[in-house]
Amino acid sequence: MTAYDAFLADIYDHSPYFCQGRTRELDRFNAPYFRHLEGRSKSVLEFGSGTGMLTIPLATRGYGVTSVDNSPDMHDVLGAKLRDVEPQVAGRVEQVLADALTYRAPEPAETIVMPEGILIALPDRALQRALLESCHRNLAPGGRLMTDFFQPRFDLVHRDELTEFTRFRTPDGRAYLMTMRLRNDRYTQVQHWTATYAELAGGETVREVVVEVPFRYLTASEIELLLELCGFRVVELDTEYADRRGFFLVAEKT
Numbered sequence: 001m002t003a004y005d006a007f008l009a010d011i012y013d014h015s016p017y018f019c020q021g022r023t024r025e026l027d028r029f030n031a032p033y034f035r036h037l038e039g040r041s042k043s044v045l046e047f048g049s050g051t052g053m054l055t056i057p058l059a060t061r062g063y064g065v066t067s068v069d070n071s072p073d074m075h076d077v078l079g080a081k082l083r084d085v086e087p088q089v090a091g092r093v094e095q096v097l098a099d100a101l102t103y104r105a106p107e108p109a110e111t112i113v114m115p116e117g118i119l120i121a122l123p124d125r126a127l128q129r130a131l132l133e134s135c136h137r138n139l140a141p142g143g144r145l146m147t148d149f150f151q152p153r154f155d156l157v158h159r160d161e162l163t164e165f166t167r168f169r170t171p172d173g174r175a176y177l178m179t180m181r182l183r184n185d186r187y188t189q190v191q192h193w194t195a196t197y198a199e200l201a202g203g204e205t206v207r208e209v210v211v212e213v214p215f216r217y218l219t220a221s222e223i224e225l226l227l228e229l230c231g232f233r234v235v236e237l238d239t240e241y242a243d244r245r246g247f248f249l250v251a252e253k254t
Helices: 008-012 020-024 026-037 055-060 072-082 125-138 154-159 219-231
Strands: 042-048 064-069 093-097 111-116 139-150 161-169 177-186 190-201 204-216 232-239 247-252
Touching: 008 020, 008 093, 008 204, 020 204, 026 055, 026 139, 026 232, 042 055, 042 125, 055 064, 055 072, 064 072, 064 111, 072 093, 111 190, 125 139, 125 219, 154 161, 177 247, 219 232, 219 247
Parallel strands: 042 064, 042 111, 064 093, 111 139
Antiparallel strands: 139 247, 161 177, 177 190, 190 204, 232 247
16 A cells, blocks of 8 residues: 655645645535435445545544544544544544455445545555455445546656646645656556655745655556456446546446
8 A cells, every 4th residue: 555654644635646636626526425325324434534535524424434544644634633523523433544455344334435546546456456356345245336536647658757846835834846756657557656845935945855656547448347357347437527537436346
C-alpha cells in the first residue's frame, strides 16, 4: 500500500494533485456513493478511508462506518476531524488500522466503499487484484463494491515524463511552491509522482519536503476484466466522473 507520511497526511486535503479539488466540491464527488447507497444497509465497510472525505459525510447521514486504513498518519488526521464533529456522528465511525488486502471483517458486509483512488494507489497489478479479491471475500452474496479513481493521464502516457509547477496556500496560511515531476512506464502502467513542496515565507524557501507516490493506472476494459476474474459483475462504470478525469464504479459480488 502507498505509505503516506505525516506531512502528506497533514496537507493532503489542501494539496493540488491530491484532494484539493475534492475538498472544494465534496458533495459532488460523494453524490454517486449516496445515490447507490439508498435503500441499502446503514452499515458500511470502507477501505482506504484516508482523511475521511467520505467517512464523515457517511457518518453524518447516519451510516455506521468501519473505516480501514493502513496509515497511522491518515488515521490521526481522521481522528482529529472526528473530535470536531457531533459525538453521535463520531460514534458511528470505527477506525481500524489494518491492510485492506488482508483484512477480514467479523461478518460479511453488504457494501464496501473505496474512495479517492485506493485501487490505483497499489502500483502492481497483482496487488490490485488482491484488493478486489479481499473486497469479494469481505462482501456478502449480492454485496456491492463502490469505488472511484482517476483515469490515466494520456498526455503523460504519450510523453513518458512531465514536470509541472503550482502554488497554493493552506487554510492556516502556509504558502507552498509545488514542483511535480511525473514519470510514466507504459509497460507496467505505473506512473511515479515526485512532489517537492517548498514552503515559502517572505519570498524565501524555509522548508522543502519531497514525497514519492507511485500509481498504477487502469483502463475501463482492464478494470472490467479484473472484476470478472475476482467474481464481480459491473453494475455501473461512469466514465464522466470528475469532469471525465475519473471513473466511478459499482460492482456486485456474484
